[in-house]
Amino acid sequence: MIKLSKLSDYAIVVLSCLAAERGQLQTAVMLAQQTGIPEPTVAKVLKLLSKKEIVNSVRGVKGGYSMTRIPDQVTVTELIEALEGPISITSCADSEIESDCHIAQLCPMRGNWNKVNSAVKSALDGMNLSDLLLPVSPQRKGGRA
Amino acid sequence: MIKLSKLSDYAIVVLSCLAAERGQLQTAVMLAQQTGIPEPTVAKVLKLLSKKEIVNSVRGVKGGYSMTRIPDQVTVTELIEALEGPISITSCADSEIESDCHIAQLCPMRGNWNKVNSAVKSALDGMNLSDLLLPVSPQRKGGRA
DNA sequence: ATAAACCGGACTAATAGTGTACGGATTAAA
DNA sequence: TTTAATCCGTACACTATTAGTCCGGTTTAT
Ligand code: FES
Ligand code: FES
Numbered sequence: 001m002i003k004l005s006k007l008s009d010y011a012i013v014v015l016s017c018l019a020a021e022r023g024q025l026q027t028a029v030m031l032a033q034q035t036g037i038p039e040p041t042v043a044k045v046l047k048l049l050s051k052k053e054i055v056n057s058v059r060g061v062k063g064g065y066s067m068t069r070i071p072d073q074v075t076v077t078e079l080i081e082a083l084e085g086p087i088s089i090t091s092c093a094d095s096e097i098e099s100d101c102h103i104a105q106l107c108p109m110r111g112n113w114n115k116v117n118s119a120v121k122s123a124l125d126g127m128n129l130s131d132l133l134l135p136v137s138p139q140r141k142g143g144r145a
Numbered sequence: 146m147i148k149l150s151k152l153s154d155y156a157i158v159v160l161s162c163l164a165a166e167r168g169q170l171q172t173a174v175m176l177a178q179q180t181g182i183p184e185p186t187v188a189k190v191l192k193l194l195s196k197k198e199i200v201n202s203v204r205g206v207k208g209g210y211s212m213t214r215i216p217d218q219v220t221v222t223e224l225i226e227a228l229e230g231p232i233s234i235t236s237c238a239d240s241e242i243e244s245d246c247h248i249a250q251l252c253p254m255r256g257n258w259n260k261v262n263s264a265v266k267s268a269l270d271g272m273n274l275s276d277l278l279l280p281v282s283p284q285r286k287g288g289r290a
Numbered sequence: 291a292t293a294a295a296c297c298g299g300a301c302t303a304a305t306a307g308t309g310t311a312c313g314g315a316t317t318a319a320a
Numbered sequence: 321t322t323t324a325a326t327c328c329g330t331a332c333a334c335t336a337t338t339a340g341t342c343c344g345g346t347t348t349a350t
Contacts, residue, residue: 002149002225002232005338009258027295040341047297060348061294076261089148112277113154116221116269123268124261132257150307172326185310192328205317206325 008083010037011045015074016133018055018067025064045083052082071130077121079129087124089117153228155182156190160219161278163200163212170209190228197227216275222266224274232269234262 013035018026028046032039046065050057056068081087158180163171173191177184191210195202201213226232 002229003234007339012257029295038340041339043296044340050296057296058348059294059296059346061292062349063295063347065296087148112157115276116272119268119272120265123264127261127264131260152308174326183309186308188327189309195327202327203317204315204325204327206323207318208316208326210327 004080004084007041007045007048008080010035010041011049011079011083012129012132013037014042014045015049015055015067015071015079015129018065019071019129019133022067022070025058025062025066027064031065048082052078054078054082071133072128074129075125076127076129076132077124080124087117087121089113089120149225149229152186152190152193153225155180155186156194156224156228157274157277158182159187159190160194160200160212160216160224160274163210164216164274164278167212167215170203170207170211172209176210193227197223199223199227216278217273219274220270221272221274221277222269225269232262232266234258234265 014031014037017031017034028043029039031037031046032042035042037045046055046057049055050065053068054074055065057063057065077087159176159182162176162179173188174184176182176191177187180187182190191200191202194200195210198213199219200210202208202210222232
């Protein structure tokens with residue numbers, strides 16, 4: 001169905017909150033309350049994002065998360081790869097890893113999905129986080145809806 | 146992981162065989178033998194393709210399948226949608242169907258994945274089946290490898 | 291020392307995808 | 321008219337992936 005997981009979706013939501021208060025540290029709990037996403041899930045998303053250095057994490061008592069860059073500097077490709085792993089359209093599309101394709105020997109287009117793959121990837125490279133943040137930036141941030 | 150299912154992959158393989166003998170009818174069994182893909186699976190792929198009129202099916206004793214158009218006339222978008230259903234990057238990306246998103250009320254980018262979605266779709270629209278058929282067109286077709 | 295907060299990984303349940311099977315419909319040919 | 325080849329549609333079991341949660345460990349301000 002060529003869709004990505006919900007985690008990416010959540011990530012955008014969480015990042016929106018973070019982007020609204022750039023520089024400020026916000027804890028996972030705070031973000032969970034603002035977004036309505038369950039806390040453990042928010043934590044998971046944040047962990048993934050920090051691994052790819054899209055957000056910055058500070059441990060310890062006054063810790064929390066903040067964005068490392070402005071939204072324009074975060075490509076959609078980065079986001080998706082942080083949440084879902086490398087973008088590869090098919091099992092045998094990735095670089096040269098055709099191992100798990102059991103018909104590779106007689107496949108007439110071995111690896112040609114790569115073209116599709118890079119087409120998609122460059123489409124994604126052309127977009128960044130600020131394209132995804134709604135023009136609803138200055139909204140109140142404490143309440144629920 | 147933003148990848149599509151194996152069925153799409155198989156579809157290309159099967160279509161390659163079909164494209165090599167354009168106009169000729171070929172049965173699911175023949176195609177299965179040529180491709181090495183199990184027959185029931187080939188049949189499934191063919192059914193999906195015929196539903197979207199990418200291949201033409203003829204029933205009855207001398208029946209079989211053939212391509213309806215030349216490969217240049219079949220976009221990758223069509224192919225993928227035939228095999229995997231509509232291309233929608235997230236649950237709430239499709240037109241206006243945000244029903245299954247339980248945080249839609251407070252989501253700051255409700256539906257903005259649509260931008261990503263159309264970027265991907267147009268990348269895919271720009272490619273067609275002949276881009277995926279390897280330059281190995283005039284190969285013998287009876288044997289296995 | 292204590293408590294707030296992140297880190298890493300493991301675990302379970304739910305969902306989606308893979309591959310197969312079966313009964314039915316259609317049609318050329320015997 | 322009967323038969324057999326062939327597609328059609330759907331339904332099913334099996335497997336892989338994803339979603340969501342939990343827990344013990346580490347860091348750090350007070
Ligand atoms: S389908 Fe895997 S190599 Fe072609
Ligand atoms: S995440 Fe679904 S509407 Fe925003």
